[in-house]
Amino acid sequence: MPQSTTKQAFSVDPKIAVVTGAYALDAIDHAKASFGVAPDWSDGSIVNVETILARLHADYVKSKAQISDDTVATIAKAYGSYIGEVYRRNHGGEWGMMTLDGLDFPAVKARSGTAFWPIGRVTNRIKNGSGDNVAFYYRGLLGK
Numbered sequence: 001m002p003q004s005t006t007k008q009a010f011s012v013d014p015k016i017a018v019v020t021g022a023y024a025l026d027a028i029d030h031a032k033a034s035f036g037v038a039p040d041w042s043d044g045s046i047v048n049v050e051t052i053l054a055r056l057h058a059d060y061v062k063s064k065a066q067i068s069d070d071t072v073a074t075i076a077k078a079y080g081s082y083i084g085e086v087y088r089r090n091h092g093g094e095w096g097m098m099t100l101d102g103l104d105f106p107a108v109k110a111r112s113g114t115a116f117w118p119i120g121r122v123t124n125r126i127k128n129g130s131g132d133n134v135a136f137y138y139r140g141l142l143g144k
Contacts, residue, residue: 009099010115016106017095023081030078041086043142049079050135053125060126072126080119083134084108087118087141116141 027049031037035052039045056075060067087093088108098107098115109115124132 008101008115010096010107010109011099012094012096012109014095016097020077020081020084020095020106023077024085027078027082030075039082041089043086043090043138046083046086046138047135049082050125050133053079053122053134054130056126057129061129072123076119076123076126079134080117080122081106083118083122083138084116087116087138091142110141114141 028039031039031048031052035055037048037052039048060072084095084106087110088095092111093108095106095108098105098117105117106119107115107117118134118137121132121134121137125134
């Protein structure tokens with residue numbers, strides 16, 4: 001398997017943890033208000049998030065012209081932060097910034113040292129569909 005030549009670095013940032021914690025609470029509020037679902041910070045709640053994102057993807061496909069990239073980004077920040085917070089609370093890890101080829105992304109670094117970008121995954125799920133299933137992604141993070 002070829003080695004990646006991509007330059008990457010992760011730095012812990014407590015400010016990112018505060019912001020993503022607030023975004024995660026926004027996801028819970030949105031899920032309750034818009035879908036009647038109350039995510040509970042459990043690993044199993046990610047399945048509910050996937051169901052919500054599937055509906056949001058369907059809405060995005062139907063009315064792409066009416067849903068701006070800013071709206072998708074706002075929703076992705078909320079639900080991606082929720083996914084990252086569920087992982088961090090249940091399995092450890094830290095929020096910070098991942099620099100990848102000169103671009104910075106909020107990321108979680110697991111205790112194993114693996115860094116992942118749940119906000120990016122949620123963006124892809126909304127825009128691209130089920131190939132970016134977040135429940136499958138989360139199970140992969142858990143090694144299941």
